[in-house]
Amino acid sequence: AQRVTQPEKLLSVFKGAPVELKCNYSYSGSPELFWYVQYSRQRLQLLLRHISRESIKGFTADLNKGETSFHLKKPFAQEEDSAMYYCALLWGFQKLVFGTGTRLLVSP
Amino acid sequence: SAVISQKPSRDICQRGTSLTIQCQVDSQVTMMFWYRQQPGQSLTLIATANQGSEATYESGFVIDKFPISRPNLTFSTLTVSNMSPEDSSIYLCSVEGQGEGVSYNEQFFGPGTRLTVL
Numbered sequence: 001a002q003r004v005t006q007p008e009k010l011l012s013v014f015k016g017a018p019v020e021l022k023c024n025y026s027y028s029g030s031p032e033l034f035w036y037v038q039y040s041r042q043r044l045q046l047l048l049r050h051i052s053r054e055s056i057k058g059f060t061a062d063l064n065k066g067e068t069s070f071h072l073k074k075p076f077a078q079e080e081d082s083a084m085y086y087c088a089l090l091w092g093f094q095k096l097v098f099g100t101g102t103r104l105l106v107s108p
Numbered sequence: 109s110a111v112i113s114q115k116p117s118r119d120i121c122q123r124g125t126s127l128t129i130q131c132q133v134d135s136q137v138t139m140m141f142w143y144r145q146q147p148g149q150s151l152t153l154i155a156t157a158n159q160g161s162e163a164t165y166e167s168g169f170v171i172d173k174f175p176i177s178r179p180n181l182t183f184s185t186l187t188v189s190n191m192s193p194e195d196s197s198i199y200l201c202s203v204e205g206q207g208e209g210v211s212y213n214e215q216f217f218g219p220g221t222r223l224t225v226l
Contacts, residue, residue: 004150044151044200044217086150094139094204095166096215098150 002027002091006099013077014107021072021102023061023087032090033070035061036098039083047072047085057081077106110135110203112218120224121191128187129221131201136181139204141215142174146197157184157201191225198222 003026013019025031035047048056050063050070061072070087087099111134121127131140140157155163155176163176178184188195198220 043219046214046216049214093156094141094215095153095156096141096151097153100150 002089002097004087004089004097004099006085006087006102008102009100010103010105012105012107015079016076019072019074019077019081019104019106021085021087021104023070023072023099025068025070025087025089027068027089027091029091031063031065031068031070033061033063034088034090034096035059035070035072036086036088037083038086044086077104079106079108082106110137110216112201112203112216114199114201114218114221116221117219118222118224120226122226123192125191126187126189127191127223128185129199129201129223131184131186131218133182133203137203138181140178140184141202142176142184142186143200143202143217144197145200145220151200154186154199157186188223191223193225196223196225 005024007022034049036044037047038044059072059074061070063070082105084101084103086101088096113132115130142154143151144154145151153166154169154174155165157163157176157178159178159181173189175187200217200220202215202217204215
């Protein structure tokens with residue numbers, strides 16, 4: 001069965017430090033993976049997806065099929081990056097399965 | 109993109125009652141979905157709301173407990189029936205994005221309905 005694992009519930013870093021939010025997946029098909037973000041008092045929104053291979057707000061994520069991972073990285077964290085981050089896997093017809101989320105807290 | 113609104117934004121209900129949550133989209137969309145997020149847990153897909161036919165439910169969710177309507181391409185309702193405290197969750201609707209500037213397979217989410225069952 002398809003599954004997404006985010007091992008860290010909370011990640012706390014100082015401003016300017018590198019950030020890596022871990023995501024591992026289990027899926028027998030060809031994976032399509034996403035990172036969604038939820039800022040305080042805002043709705044869930046798409047941050048980036050592996051197909052586009054682009055950097056959004058300084059974040060990047062590379063799909064590693066060998067390690068079945070899709071970790072989210074940013075070299076220098078900013079306070080405004082503090083939010084809840086969810087890794088998600090697309091399966092079936094437009095269905096998303098989400099990880100449990102990681103709360104990123106960036107302190108000044 | 110799509111602008112999605114949900115009503116109510118939150119509610120406190122008594123055990124054994126039912127609550128209907130509305131989801132309104134500002135444009136016609138093909139795919140609409142309902143998710144549940146229980147306290148401290150991730151989002152779980154409840155069902156796909158199909159226009160003109162019955163919703164497609166995921167494993168662990170049944171129509172008697174979560175009846176869904178989709179009368180047109182901009183609106184859907186989810187009812188949480190015969191509620192118990194275990195139904196206390198945030199319920200979200202989402203739509204598949206369509207149109208210019210929207211990434212393929214991107215989903216847009218509503219603000220959620222926070223339900224507390226006493």
